[in-house]
Amino acid sequence: MLLVQAIYLCGINFALATEAPYLDLNDGNKIPTVALGTGRGTAHGSSVDEVRDAVLWAIEEGYRHIDTAVLYEDEVQVGQGVADAIAKGLVTREQVFITTKLPNDKHAREQVVPTLKESLAKLGVDYVDLFLIHFPLATKSDGSPDDIDYLETWRGMEDAKQLGLVKSIGVSNFNIEQIDRVLAEGKVKPAVNQIEVHPAHTNEELVIHCQNKGITVMAYSPFGFLVPRRYAGASPPPPPQIDNPTLVKIGEKYGKSTGQVVLRYLIDRGLIIVPKSTNKQRIAQNINLFDFKLTQEEVATINKFNKNRSVFE
Numbered sequence: 131m132l133l134v135q136a137i138y139l140c141g142i143n144f145a146l147a148t149e150a151p152y153l154d155l156n157d158g159n160k161i162p163t164v165a166l167g168t169g170r171g172t173a174h175g176s177s178v179d180e181v182r183d184a185v186l187w188a189i190e191e192g193y194r195h196i197d198t199a200v201l202y203e204d205e206v207q208v209g210q211g212v213a214d215a216i217a218k219g220l221v222t223r224e225q226v227f228i229t230t231k232l233p234n235d236k237h238a239r240e241q242v243v244p245t246l247k248e249s250l251a252k253l254g255v256d257y258v259d260l261f262l263i264h265f266p267l268a269t270k271s272d273g274s275p276d277d278i279d280y281l282e283t284w285r286g287m288e289d290a291k292q293l294g295l296v297k298s299i300g301v302s303n304f305n306i307e308q309i310d311r312v313l314a315e316g317k318v319k320p321a322v323n324q325i326e327v328h329p330a331h332t333n334e335e336l337v338i339h340c341q342n343k344g345i346t347v348m349a350y351s352p353f354g355f356l357v358p359r360r361y362a363g364a365s366p367p368p369p370p371q372i373d374n375p376t377l378v379k380i381g382e383k384y385g386k387s388t389g390q391v392v393l394r395y396l397i398d399r400g401l402i403i404v405p406k407s408t409n410k411q412r413i414a415q416n417i418n419l420f421d422f423k424l425t426q427e428e429v430a431t432i433n434k435f436n437k438n439r440s441v442f443e
């Protein structure tokens with residue numbers, strides 16, 4: 131208590147920051163359970179200029195994991211935000227877990243390491259913690275399909291790990307069959323599969339399959355249709371929305387917002403969450419999840435919203 135008061139009197143709000151717990155990856159590394167999403171094309175608002183501050187605010191609030199990708203064109207700003215936090219003495223490089231992703235037009239084995247080196251230069255770091263194949267589909271630089279098997283790409287990811295440029299390697303948007311091929315043919319097991327998971331798209335079969343194989347699942351677009359979606363098709367968004375009575379009731383029980391209930395639901399399914407925000411208050415809210423836990427019944431209730439509906443449909 132005295133320490134908290136002393137910290138308070140010094141005007142430093144260490145006492146308010148929450149650190150998320152870590153999960154063990156199958157390669158011996160540890161991954162923080164809350165990652166700040168920085169991809170901004172998938173939801174409303176936010177320009178790349180907002181990313182640097184968002185990353186710094188997130189680290190101030192206790193985030194130790196930042197999710198970026200070549201596709202988001204914000205690796206420079208992510209690196210600047212991390213550097214700002216290091217310069218302020220909030221963290222060391224080793225304390226921040228950085229995830230980035232290989233784009234579809236760099237899937238040839240010999241392109242993987244040079245592409246990662248470009249990401250490292252943009253981020254201003256000499257390694258990343260996690261490198262993912264963003265999609266199991268290869269394209270040419272003009273976006274037309276290319277005929278490169280993702281197993282070849284995986285060998286390039288293994289090369290990058292072997293060179294010490296990345297601590298853990300994984301995949302994103304891989305289905306069960308694709309995961310099983312990499313497991314059967316690869317030398318290194320993917321540590322992570324990053325996929326879309328939220329109440330309207332619970333993805334239970336794929337999540338459980340990965341977890342049974344020792345692959346940690348990261349849940350992207352975690353708010354689902356709670357928030358407006360730029361790419362959602364013509365049909366109306368399925369429930370739940372932000373004022374959904376079932377979520378409101380669960381939130382009232384724990385003194386949390388419906389957004390926090392949904393994030394905690396994903397944590398309680400053993401997932402790493404990737405909420406995106408460039409708003410200081412919402413960044414703080416999205417990691418304030420570790421003083422409550424949903425019951426199994428509440429998790430099952432939220433699972434019933436499932437419509438297998440992607441936010442990109």
Ligand SMILES: NC(=O)c1ccc[n+]([C@@H]2O[C@H](COP(=O)([O-])OP(=O)(O)OC[C@H]3O[C@@H](n4cnc5c(N)ncnc54)[C@H](OP(=O)(O)O)[C@@H]3O)[C@@H](O)[C@H]2O)c1
Nearest residue numbers: 167168169172173174350351352353357389405406407408
């Ligand atoms: N691997 C992949 O293929 C892939 C695909 C999509 C996304 N991702 C990753 O996952 C991240 C998150 O996905 P996403 O951006 O689609 O969606 P999201 O995190 O589910 O939703 C982001 C939206 O929710 C708003 N928001 C944030 N916190 C909120 C809160 N507490 N209450 C209400 N609204 C809130 C944000 O607005 P404000 O910023 O104004 O707060 C933004 O409009 C991406 O940024 C990216 O890093 C990966």
